[in-house]
Amino acid sequence: MENNNSRKPFFYDITLRDGNQALKKPWNTEQKEIIFKELVKLGVQAVEVGFSGASDMDFEACNHLASIAPGNIVIAGLARAIEKDIMKVADAIKHAPKPRIHTFIAMSPFNMKYVLKKDPMDVRKTAVEAIKYAKELIGERGEVQFSVEHFGDCKENLSFVIDSLQECAQAGATTINLPNTVERNRPLEFVKMVETVRNALPADVIVAVHNHNDLGMATATTVESFFAGAAQLECSLNGLGERAGNTNIYEVAIALHNCGVEVPLNLSHIYETAILTAEMSNIPIYEKAPLIGEDALAHRSGIHQDGALKTQNMKKGAYRPIHPSLIGRDDAEKYGFTSQSGKTALYEIIKSKGYPITVEESLRLVPIAKEQAEKFGELPVEAIEDIYLKEIFDVDGPFRFISFKKLDNGETDKFNLKFTYNDREFDLTEEGDGPIEACIKAFAGAGFPQKLVHYEQSAFGEETKGAQADAMTVIQFETGDGKVITCRGKDPSTQKANVKAIFNGMNLIHTN
Numbered sequence: 001m002e003n004n005n006s007r008k009p010f011f012y013d014i015t016l017r018d019g020n021q022a023l024k025k026p027w028n029t030e031q032k033e034i035i036f037k038e039l040v041k042l043g044v045q046a047v048e049v050g051f052s053g054a055s056d057m058d059f060e061a062c063n064h065l066a067s068i069a070p071g072n073i074v075i076a077g078l079a080r081a082i083e084k085d086i087m088k089v090a091d092a093i094k095h096a097p098k099p100r101i102h103t104f105i106a107m108s109p110f111n112m113k114y115v116l117k118k119d120p121m122d123v124r125k126t127a128v129e130a131i132k133y134a135k136e137l138i139g140e141r142g143e144v145q146f147s148v149e150h151f152g153d154c155k156e157n158l159s160f161v162i163d164s165l166q167e168c169a170q171a172g173a174t175t176i177n178l179p180n181t182v183e184r185n186r187p188l189e190f191v192k193m194v195e196t197v198r199n200a201l202p203a204d205v206i207v208a209v210h211n212h213n214d215l216g217m218a219t220a221t222t223v224e225s226f227f228a229g230a231a232q233l234e235c236s237l238n239g240l241g242e243r244a245g246n247t248n249i250y251e252v253a254i255a256l257h258n259c260g261v262e263v264p265l266n267l268s269h270i271y272e273t274a275i276l277t278a279e280m281s282n283i284p285i286y287e288k289a290p291l292i293g294e295d296a297l298a299h300r301s302g303i304h305q306d307g308a309l310k311t312q313n314m315k316k317g318a319y320r321p322i323h324p325s326l327i328g329r330d331d332a333e334k335y336g337f338t339s340q341s342g343k344t345a346l347y348e349i350i351k352s353k354g355y356p357i358t359v360e361e362s363l364r365l366v367p368i369a370k371e372q373a374e375k376f377g378e379l380p381v382e383a384i385e386d387i388y389l390k391e392i393f394d395v396d397g398p399f400r401f402i403s404f405k406k407l408d409n410g411e412t413d414k415f416n417l418k419f420t421y422n423d424r425e426f427d428l429t430e431e432g433d434g435p436i437e438a439c440i441k442a443f444a445g446a447g448f449p450q451k452l453v454h455y456e457q458s459a460f461g462e463e464t465k466g467a468q469a470d471a472m473t474v475i476q477f478e479t480g481d482g483k484v485i486t487c488r489g490k491d492p493s494t495q496k497a498n499v500k501a502i503f504n505g506m507n508l509i510h511t512n
């Protein structure tokens with residue numbers, strides 16, 4: 001076989017047929033049209049629009065979608081291997097630029113005996129006749145696809161199946177689909193069967209796979225089947241389909257992309273498509289769903305959070321299979337705070353809310369957040385935000401502010417500060433080059449000297465409050481042991497923000 005990385009997969013979407021038939025409330029024409037348009041944007045090569053024999057509603061939907069289909073997309077309709085179904089499909093999709101009749105019958109020993117109750121040679125004859133009839137109706141303009149329903153259960157009669165498929169190809173089927181109608185066995189066994197069939201059929205016959213996900217291995221089976229020679233991959237949006245569903249198209253696309261295969265889909269459209277499909281089907285996306293689940297890009301342990309942050313803007317991340325932008329997820333990697341998390345998560349969460357924070361402040365808040373997370377589990381962002389606002393801007397401690405004012409009607413540089421330290425009240429007047437200096441001198445006079453090493457003024461809450469934003473003072477004190485502590489104060493008045501920053505700093509230093 002030619003180099004696999006130069007082969008392109010052909011995506012045949014079955015959301016509107018297998019997916020739709022498994023919905024609690026199958027879609028009407030308008031709803032199908034919404035999904036169909038999304039499939040066109042995603043760029044699939046073929047769409048199975050429905051089972052027109054199932055109901056008048058589905059016939060009408062198939063007919064409508066065929067009439068609005070762009071010229072580059074194959075439009076297929078499913079029919080049992082019986083004349084009336086085939087006739088209905090031919091009629092329903094006759095306006096499609098590229099119509100395909102897809103007919104099927106089971107060939108597994110179990111099904112032929114207990115469900116069809118037919119002799120294998122009769123089944124083969126039915127298949128061949130159905131294909132010939134379909135070919136006759138669809139004409140030169142269209143194609144015929146044949147599926148061996150329950151192919152995955154055909155291990156014991158594989159040579160009978162192969163002989164039958166050779167006849168099917170001769171009768172006019174240009175695509176032979178091998179469904180794992182019920183996933184019961186190891187992917188490798190199924191893939192080997194696909195390879196055997198591929199090698200037994202003429203090279204111009206396209207081999208397809210259609211894997212159900214009963215044991216959760218459909219993606220693996222589909223991906224490996226591609227490397228074993230299957231060219232057409234039958235998948236559905238969000239893995240919709242009978243029982244545990246069909247193969248999820250996003251997982252297959254990304255797995256192949258990660259293997260270096262050229263995937264002919266608009267990958268950046270995946271996330272939008274997934275959200276729309278969940279809404280339309282009323283089947284929410286499981287939070288652990290690969291790629292599209294809410295949690296698929298969330299990191300909770302400190303080690304993972306650290307690795308994720310260090311590789312955040314790289315194509316390959318330490319703890320993710322893809323960069324979120326590849327599938328159009330603009331919610332970058334998320335950091336959830338649990339009892340397992342650390343400073344990175346807290347820092348990122350606060351930053352993502354637009355608040356200022358330093359790593360040192362984040363380290364200070366972690367034990368408080370962890371204690372809450374131990375009690376309540378993962379903390380919502382609002383809880384982290386509350387911890388931040390309280391512990392940074394309203395620090396508890398032995399100092400309580402009473403008042404601070406400039407004396408002598410502002411004619412001198414004298415300030416009066418009143419506060420309590422535990423239950424002791426202080427009333428101090430100091431001169432200073434501005435309120436900060438006077439306030440620090442007052443503390444020193446009361447027996448609490450402190451070394452100021454940094455002072456800065458900015459705005460707090462500009463993003464939400466605009467011109468009404470608070471003034472924020474950021475100061476740093478150097479403690480006796482040489483440690484530098486950042487303290488903040490915010491208030492509509494700049495002077496009050498200064499004093500608050502000093503009190504927050506004093507409380508931080510004197511509670512530790």
Ligand code: KIV
Pocket residue numbers: 018104147148149150177179180181182210212
């Ligand atoms: O699962 C299956 O076998 C099918 C066929 C009709 C293709 O859906």
Ligand code: ZN
Pocket residue numbers: 018179181210212242
């Ligand atoms: Zn199916």
